[in-house]
Amino acid sequence: MKPAHRSRRRGAPAALRWPAIATLLAAAFATSPPAAPPAAAAANPASFAANCGTKPVTLQGYFETGFPGTVELTKLFTKQYPNVTWKIREDPFAVITQDAPLVLSSPNPPDLMRTPQITGLVKDHILLNLDRFYKIFGWDKFPASDLEQLRVDPSGRPQGVGPVWAMGINYSMTGVFYNKALAAKVGIKLPPATLAQLDEDMAKAKAAGVLPVEQFDSAGNGGLIFPLQYLMADYTIAASGSVQPINAWVLDQPHATIVTHANLLAVEHLDQWIKDGYFNADANAVPYSTMMARFEHGQGLFIFDGDWESGNLDHNFPGKYGFFLFPPLKAGGKQAAMSAPLTYGIPATAKHASCAAYFLNWVQTNPAARALNVAVYGSNPGGPASLPIPPVKPGTVTAQTLAAGRVIAKEDGAMGFIANAAGPIDAEAWTPAVQKLFGGQITPQAVLTTVQADYEQELSAP
Template identity: 60%
Template structure:
């Protein structure tokens, strides 16, 4: 069931970072769409001034992912600073959003929406082109890498270039969280430096009666894709994986290094390093088990850093996936929490103003780091809040800097097409766990599904 939340001061809802804005400052006759009315003025947005939320009462409609505190914290602070703005938020699990996105954007267009993969949504003209807003607010002067994954060519492909159709509340990254108390029980005082050291820690945990990895893989959007992509990063470079995700011609996921990654994941499964019911575990259950101390490691994103600093203060460590060889470069899934503005959004200008506020307001950036646990988007020289060195948030921020230095950022393999996560990665990984599919068969099946979905569009 979808849950609706109304709030004046507290505006509710999760991952609303990206509700990007549409061409607010497009010149007359340009190809960029003109801004939608905000409900605050009947006059069109001026070319000389960026849009705002005005001063008249306005209710923002959002469709967000349930289970994450950052968007709610940001909307709460936004309404404190802009009391004329209230929020009407619908929340669903990401798997439901993935299925509902086209219908919701077409039939009941929200001002801001947590987005699944965006290529098909752009192809079907369901999202606003944000180029005008980027010019008005100066987003095009931010580091180009922040926006690359959110740019799409005509008709929704290729990704990585073209017009801007989304933004993120922050730049998130996946890696390996670990329980420090359980780590001490197996003599682990620092994170594993190589994949072999990680394997050794997993074996020691199992021998000690500790569940080595708490992970989710139930439902339509399973979580074994997280450790799998981390293993892909350990065995091979990120470039070919990004090419596949961005639908570059000739790209394939069925490569020798990715086969090594799937084979390694299969060895973990067969060794009993995941809980026996992993195919039935959802995200919330995984988080509950990890917080309760029921497992040593968890592959997850830095969006949980703030939560873990509160729930397990001083007892959580974080590291990037160790490379296969000592001293090797590290890579990780690092991408914005994607939000967009519906093509027919009523309050697009206010949505754009909110997104710009998230990236540039000092208090908003404080909230982004303290609650979200990851690096805010925005100008390269923007204010960054200080973080205590003994927190997991400090570790995730430092890891993000390492990824940037090594140019090791990858988009999420679930973002290659709109259906690849729910209809290929998840069911194929569930079959792998169940012993119904080999690593070779998994990669060939995913590649075939990928090709069919691209050709079908």
């Protein structure tokens, strides 16, 4: 009897099990398909007082971990506007990126949020169109190039045109950082005037037993696209006189392609650097933080990085590091750098949208805020072109990066990051491609064709 008794208790009989599953499936499919949340009433333009008023306001912020400058700015804002207090939540970049659509479309979104990617959010109508503040705050006086990457067609693409959907807390810029002591040890004079001179410097470093470039390139952080994009800019400027073809690709312009002869020369140049052993052999396993730690501990003559490290290097290692723009192909030629705003957006249904917008404008125009921004971040604080950049100590890395920013602005050499084109192309295409190039798994031509294929697939997605 025992076995029979046990088998009876083992579970519901099949006659019951299958109808139960069928009922669940039927119930699921009977419900309507996944749908957009009901269009909540967007903040009413008529109610925009272009300030935070005098009544107590609690602004909810959702910021990126590791950027304490933004929190410092909120504290300064509260000091100047005591009726405004902040409730801030912070998460790492990856979490913010993945959660942005859900957070922005939730019934209780924050008033201000770090929004690394804005095209998908614009397409879903969950970001506030900031054009309504454009004239109120005089953003037409801001450099047009600063706002270009913040403009998106309401359909989600292309970028670079249409309304403004986010603002930058500041505008970062990239180049080459170097270790002064190692440069002296190798016996090189910096900055190099041409790409060929940079090649020579790297060769000298290698010969002297100094690692030429400390590089991060681990999964999710395909850092090799930094030097790659510098090289692309050099060869593209040589071929067409400007970085416009690269920017057209970054901004998802119709028919833009990255498969060009100039870009092929750039990838081949990078491939030669890899084969010459100019990078740390373990780059594919090195995350950004490890690269910085090693560079700060004296490993590597150069790193390809951005001015967000200027404040850190000046504060923690005064006088030990320097910065220069990536050299042009020919002496005296145009120089280029990646430049991008540290973007923050306002949800379409934010409760205190006008106050959040006022904060975004204040950050870029208030002298104290601009000074704090430069001191903490070391980046261009944006704002109207007529406003002076807050003074910094001469000879510091921050002074060098800010001066380099003026060169890039003058030569119209600012580029958006190729990693920011077409949705998740960084993780999906660029990182695997440059990792494979580093590992000798694919050819330079294949790097471009695989990325372009992914780009076109992404842009053709409904």
